[in-house]
Amino acid sequence: MKHAAKFLNIDDIPALVVGLETHVPVLDGGSVPYINLDNAASTPVLKPVLDKLNVFMGWYSSVHRGTGFKSQIATHIYDQVHDVALDFVGGDPVRDTVILVRNTTEAINRLARRFTYGDRVVLCSKMEHHSNDLPWRANVHVEYIELKSDGSIDLQDLRAKLDRSSGHVDLVAITGGSNVTGIINPIHEIAELAHAAGAKIMVDAAQLAPHRRIDMLSHDDPRHLDFVTLSGHKLYAPYGVGALIGSRKTFEEGAPDLVGGGSVDIVTLSSVQWTSLPDKEEAGSPNVVGGVAMAESMLLLNELGMDTVAAHEAELTAYALEGLAQIPRIRVFGPTDPQRATERLGVISFQVEGLSHFLVAAILSAEFGIGVRNGCFCAHPYVLELLGLDEQDAAYHRNEIKRGSRTNLPGLVRISFGIYNTRAEIARLLEALAVIAQDRYQGVYEQDPASGSYAPQGHVVDLDDYFRLGVPKSFA
Ligand SMILES: Cc1ncc(COP(=O)(O)O)c(C=O)c1O
Numbered sequence: 001m002k003h004a005a006k007f008l009n010i011d012d013i014p015a016l017v018v019g020l021e022t023h024v025p026v027l028d029g030g031s032v033p034y035i036n037l038d039n040a041a042s043t044p045v046l047k048p049v050l051d052k053l054n055v056f057m058g059w060y061s062s063v064h065r066g067t068g069f070k071s072q073i074a075t076h077i078y079d080q081v082h083d084v085a086l087d088f089v090g091g092d093p094v095r096d097t098v099i100l101v102r103n104t105t106e107a108i109n110r111l112a113r114r115f116t117y118g119d120r121v122v123l124c125s126k127m128e129h130h131s132n133d134l135p136w137r138a139n140v141h142v143e144y145i146e147l148k149s150d151g152s153i154d155l156q157d158l159r160a161k162l163d164r165s166s167g168h169v170d171l172v173a174i175t176g177g178s179n180v181t182g183i184i185n186p187i188h189e190i191a192e193l194a195h196a197a198g199a200k201i202m203v204d205a206a207q208l209a210p211h212r213r214i215d216m217l218s219h220d221d222p223r224h225l226d227f228v229t230l231s232g233h234k235l236y237a238p239y240g241v242g243a244l245i246g247s248r249k250t251f252e253e254g255a256p257d258l259v260g261g262g263s264v265d266i267v268t269l270s271s272v273q274w275t276s277l278p279d280k281e282e283a284g285s286p287n288v289v290g291g292v293a294m295a296e297s298m299l300l301l302n303e304l305g306m307d308t309v310a311a312h313e314a315e316l317t318a319y320a321l322e323g324l325a326q327i328p329r330i331r332v333f334g335p336t337d338p339q340r341a342t343e344r345l346g347v348i349s350f351q352v353e354g355l356s357h358f359l360v361a362a363i364l365s366a367e368f369g370i371g372v373r374n375g376c377f378c379a380h381p382y383v384l385e386l387l388g389l390d391e392q393d394a395a396y397h398r399n400e401i402k403r404g405s406r407t408n409l410p411g412l413v414r415i416s417f418g419i420y421n422t423r424a425e426i427a428r429l430l431e432a433l434a435v436i437a438q439d440r441y442q443g444v445y446e447q448d449p450a451s452g453s454y455a456p457q458g459h460v461v462d463l464d465d466y467f468r469l470g471v472p473k474s475f476a
Pocket residue numbers: 040041103104105106129131132175177178179204206207231233242
């Protein structure tokens with residue numbers, strides 16, 4: 001299905017982001033507008049989504065159980081949420097199902113527990129987020145696709161592993177895009193290889209879905225994606241919903257993973273008859289509010305056009321890569337060519353030579369009001385490999401943690417862009433990094449050995465001054 005942009009323009013987006021005007025305290029005693037360059041972790045909510053939720057709350061009621069009018073509306077809308085999510089990734093309305101879950105992590109855990117039979121193999125890659133690695137390790141035998149020296153997946157190794165397995169690989173579970181280097185994987189090519197070897201493919205689209213149009217393609221197409229998982233909080237809908245979208249067949253047989261109310265047709269003391277999908281896999285009262293938010297956000301992204309999203313973020317990425325290349329001591333991990341920014345995501349990880357990643361992230365926040373992420377980004381095997389560290393190095397750091405010290409934990413600093421970020425924000429980041437790389441930052445920073453994080457000496461901020469739980473006095 002094609003989605004032509006009708007009402008929205010990319011330049012309209014910053015005005016639609018909740019909290020973009022929020023000022024945060026900085027070291028010199030003043031405050032600056034916050035710049036969020038941590039969209040790969042979570043994105044802010046958009047005003048039209050929040051507004052729609054406020055309207056929906058007037059209709060909010062129980063789903064799939066009540067007969068009252070509000071329940072009818074809530075049920076009707078909750079069912080539509082599934083359709084919107086299916087359409088967002090080009091799923092098949094007859095052969096696929098949409099199971100609403102909390103996030104990508106839960107979606108992958110759910111799927112992994114459907115693959116726990118016999119001596120079967122799941123192929124992951126060494127690039128994966130822990131959420132697309134540990135659920136498989138817990139349930140099946142996992143093998144890892146090797147990486148090339150540029151951090152991308154070695155397709156030759158994938159081919160070799162599929163050939164060698166002689167039909168024993170059940171599934172290739174691969175990320176659509178890396179949350180560390182921004183590398184986009186050739187998911188349809190991988191699907192074709194997997195299918196030719198009798199395996200299925202699951203794409204972890206936590207990072208890809210907010211930035212590229214995903215099309216699962218027809219089930220009869222060898223390049224078809226069997227399963228896609230995603231998170232609403234990375235899609236401008238931070239209300240605790242994600243989705244597992246894919247082949248109904250996989251979930252039709254047997255008992256659901258989570259059992260309880262709503263998942264059954266009839267229960268006696270000696271028998272249970274499971275209901276049809278997706279209800280069968282959505283036991284308990286669902287997060288209808290989160291579902292509405294995610295669907296609204298997907299509709300808004302469709303309206304804007306995913307090609308527009310991709311083009312905007314590629315422009316920001318090219319600008320950032322050009323700027324980073326000018327700053328001495330900065331080393332970017334993963335692809336660095338600004339000319340090829342359209343081929344990757346706007347997720348860039350780097351180090352400032354000689355400075356701890358913990359310190360760089362702390363200075364960006366305390367002196368410039370810029371939010372980034374640092375560390376290994378829940379992708380330890382990948383970051384260790386990018387840094388050239390081995391099992392022995394990992395063992396050393398494990399011991400250090402046991403001793404209570406995270407002081408020298410390896411890691412990178414990561415910036416990641418969303419639809420609302422601007423060149424002006426990236427210019428501010430680049431200026432800040434130039435100051436840091438020249439050791440011209442103002443504060444004196446102290447490291448907490450237990451967490452590894454740094455804080456500027458003498459800069460005391462009472463977080464309760466900014467947001468506090470509790471009933472406002474005027475209502476008390
Ligand atoms: C590639 C990738 N996969 C999976 C996840 C897990 O997503 P969630 O925390 O929403 O479950 C993330 C989160 O950052 C991710 O980047």
